[in-house]
Amino acid sequence: MCFPFFWMLVSSFKPPERIFSYPPEFIPTDPTLEHYADLPALIPSLGWNAVNSIALAVLTPLFGVFFSSLAGFAFAKFNFRGKHVLFAVVVLTQLIPPAAGFIPLFIEMINLRLIDTLWAVFLPGIVPAFGIFLFRQAIYSVPDELLDAGRIDGAGSFMLYRSVVIPLVMPMVLTQYILGFIGSWNNFLWPLIALAIAAELYAAGRARLAPGTAVSGHLGAQSWPARSCSRSHPSSFSWPFPNTSCPI
Amino acid sequence: MRAQPLHKRFFEKGTPYLYILPFFVSFAVFGLYPLLYSLQLSFSEFKFGKPLVWVGLKNFDTILSDPLFWLSLRNVIILWVGSLSVQLVVAFLLAWLLNPLASRLRGFFSGVFYLPVVMNLVAIALAFQFMFDKNFGVINLTLNLFGIESIPWLTTSQWAPISTIILIIWKGLGWYVVYILAALQSVDTTLYEAAKIDGANTLQQMIHVTLPSIRPILLFLIVLGTVAGLQIFTEPYLLFSGSSTTLGGPESSVLTPVMYIYVQGFQYLKFGPGSAIAVLLGVLIAVFSAVQFRLLQQR
Structure with a gap:
């Protein structure tokens, strides 16, 4: 189970000619750090890429936990018209394949001028339906008597949420945060489309504007909208790492 | 009430x-x-900066008469069934073995199995690409040590789906182990005692006590595994990135519908046909989930 991690780690310390040696070397005989030293030259944007990924992975679940716990609180402890229908909608949305919406979402993000910015990756993930489901289950088991006691002491519903509910469901808060962090950290296809592909298309559209350059493609440069975030892109397209360096 | x-x-x-x-x-x-x-x-033709033009069923016609679309469906069914069935059986057996262990040991092992789930798939897929290499990969070199001939893991259409399934199983197994283990822990232990008194052996206990008790969680895992399985994209896309000249691995043998949406939409910029695949895939997933709910809720 752990072998791929081990092999990756071991190989990263081997000099190039030893990586593919036969028989395979499971313990490097003369370890080297040259691959690590070469990294900044090989992928100049690595630092920014890491900052982008970490910022998204830290912030997205922060909002996700807040909004989904608030909604879970409403579904668990309030009575209101349409509650059951609305909750069924929340559950059913999880069966919609995200990939089915990527083409229209891409066009939508262009129209909102958010494409090729971190907003395009951040915004769709801030209210996870699965989180609402889990928080509803957790908050259900918070005793009503505690809420009543808080209410008698004059607390408003948001105060109850903040000072009674959240401290009692802290394990779920942490679980949800970690799940959200992992999800955001491993998110691949949509960031690839919204950041890397978009940047490539912008570059193609711009090249078309320049006289004497022929770019094959279906894009009319004149119709490609103005950049929402001005900065120059590296001329080489550093797949698979989004080369967006735009701060949120 | x-x-x-x-x-x-x-x-x-x-x-x-x-x-x-x-x-x-x-x-x-x-x-x-x-x-x-x-x-x-x-149902439309899309061009940047121009209004949508209604074209009726033309996009669906294009897609349904495209052999690559049918191939992608066939591929994804192989990848989904091949990985989900093995994952469920292996995860169940692992959870069964881990369940009686002391809680610290159990926690350690489920942590080990869960590690690939939280690891970044880009790094994992590149490591597998590296290990699966026909001439220099550690898997073939190890096989050679035992006198077994090198296997063309990534270069033939016979082996490409198998290597992809191995990657998917390895990556997702821990997720299933954790859920099934949690379900096993909540099985009422008096049921086992009753079964023992009735003279049931371990296998009979597994079939008649454990499996019925954890049926809801198995249903949940099968439905979510199907929804995710029909959308497989990242594993085959990354495993064959750079190494294959054709779309979706050798002879397109691991081209999946989501990969085809991506290709139609964002490489050819054919948003109409791309959306037609998306609609067909969405309907397929809805039908599969509904059928599974029906089948597994009966009995």
Whole structure:
């Protein structure tokens, strides 16, 4: 189970000619750090890429936990018209394949001028339906008597949420945060489309504007909208790492 | 029925709606609207900066007569069934073995199995690509040490789906282990004692006590595994990135519908046909989930 991690780690310390040696070397005989030293030259944007990924992975679940716990609180402890229908909608949305919406979402993000910015990756993930489901289950088991006691002491519903509910469901808060962090950290296809592909298309559209350059493609440069975030892109397209360096 | 709790009368009527509003706004903007727009796009021709042109069923006609689309469906069914069935059986057996262990040991092992789930797939897939290499990969070199001939893991259409399934199983197994283990822990132990008194052996206990008790969680895992399995994209896409000249691995043997949406949409910029695949895939997933719910809720 752990072998791929081990092999990756071991190989990263081997000099190039030893990586593919036969028989395979499971313990490097003369370890080297040259691959690590070469990294900044090989992928100049690595630092920014890491900052982008970490910022998204830290912030997205922060909002996700807040909004989904608030909604879970409403579904668990309030009575209101349409509650059951609305909750069924929340559950059913999880069966919609995200990939089915990527083409229209891409066009939508262009129209909102958010494409090729971190907003395009951040915004769709801030209210996870699965989180609402889990928080509803957790908050259900918070005793009503505690809420009543808080209410008698004059607390408003948001105060109850903040000072009674959240401290009692802290394990779920942490679980949800970690799940959200992992999800955001491993998110691949949509960031690839919204950041890397978009940047490539912008570059193609711009090249078309320049006289004497022929770019094959279906894009009319004149119709490609103005950049929402001005900065120059590296001329080489550093797949698979989004080369967006735009701060949120 | 629960009695109406005292505090509920105090809350203003609008408050719960305010609390659930963020989800519904976000769903409307980034979920429902794209879905409806996708439906419209699938019946239209799209060009940047021009209004949509209604073309009727032309996009569906293009897609349904495209052999690559049918191939992608066949591929994804192989990848989904091949990985999910093995994952469920192996995860169940592992969880069965881990269940009686002391809690610290159990925690350690489920941590080990869960590690690949949380690891970044890009790094994992590149490591597997590296290990699966025909001439220099550690797997073939190790096989050679035992006198077994090198296997063309990534270069033939026979082996490409198998290597992809291995990667998917390895990556996702821990997720299934953790859920099944949690379910096993909540099985009523008096049931086992009753079965023992009736003279049931271990296998009989597994079939007649354990499996029926964890049926709800198995249903949940199968439905989610199917929804995810029909959308497989990242594993085959990354495993064959750079190493294969054709689309989706050797002879397109691991081209999946989502990969084909991506290719049609974002490489050829054919948003109409791309959306038609998306609509067909969405319908397929809805049908599969509904059928599974029906089949597994009966009995």
